[in-house]
Amino acid sequence: MIEIAPSILSADFTRLAEEMRAVEAGGATIIHVDVMDGRFVPNITIGLPVVKSIAGRTKLKIDTHLMIVEPNRYAAQFVEAGADMVSVHVEADYHLQRTLTEIREAGGEAGIAINPATPLGSLEEALPFADFVLLMSVNPGFGGQKFIHTAIDKLRRLRAMIDEKGLKTRIEIDGGIDTGNIAKIAEAGAEIVVAGSAVYGKGNATEAVRELLDAAAVWV
Ligand code: DX5
Ligand code: ZN
DSSP states (O other): OOOOBBGGGSSOOOHHHHHHHHHHTTOEOOOOEEEBBSSSSSOOOOHHHHHHHHTTTOOOOOEEEOOOGGGGGTTHHHHHHHHEEEEEEEGGGOOHHHHHHHHHHTTTTTEEEEEETTTTTHHHTTGGGGGEEESSSOOOSSOOOOOOOHHHHHHHHHHHHHHHTOOOOOEEESSSTTTTHHHHHHHHSSSSSESSHHHHSSSSSHHHHHHHHHHHHHTO
């Protein structure tokens, strides 16, 4: 069963509580929060205070995607602020197992995020320390970008790598996903699908989540 994680990056920041209720009504189970520092990615978004404020206002699991340099300095703080899931980029962290362990020790689910051009080999050794992998299907920094088609093959290879090792690591995919490609993504082995503009760019976020779930169900 696919889980939809709408990204608040494309939501109306003046009405976040309402925007989260809308996607929950459509069947979303996770809310994806894109944290950008203007260094790891060419954009600045939100951080700990916003996570703290929304944590008390929703039943959705809070999934913080840290697109920041030196994520080790902040990862556990996001769990303390109320995040249920925290992912750090393999490209940004020299000591990945340490950070993943700190996220788990703080009580969160630990994720490894990986950019489209980064080979899967770079996360292989850290997989047993992770609860999920966040596979990027766009270069992070902005919502509304085009899905990079090679991500499908990478997704299949990641699925095979996890299965061969007998691990329970879940796969989340992020970037450029809509009703046109979600079935293929589900079939290739993703379990959590992030969607920003396909959910909040449509006018009716509740309906948009339902449509994504319906489109994914074709392959389930
Ligand atoms: C990209 C972010 C994504 C983004 C997804 O840097 O990590 O989570 O919000 O937005 P869409 O679905 O519009 O590509
Ligand atoms: Zn993201």
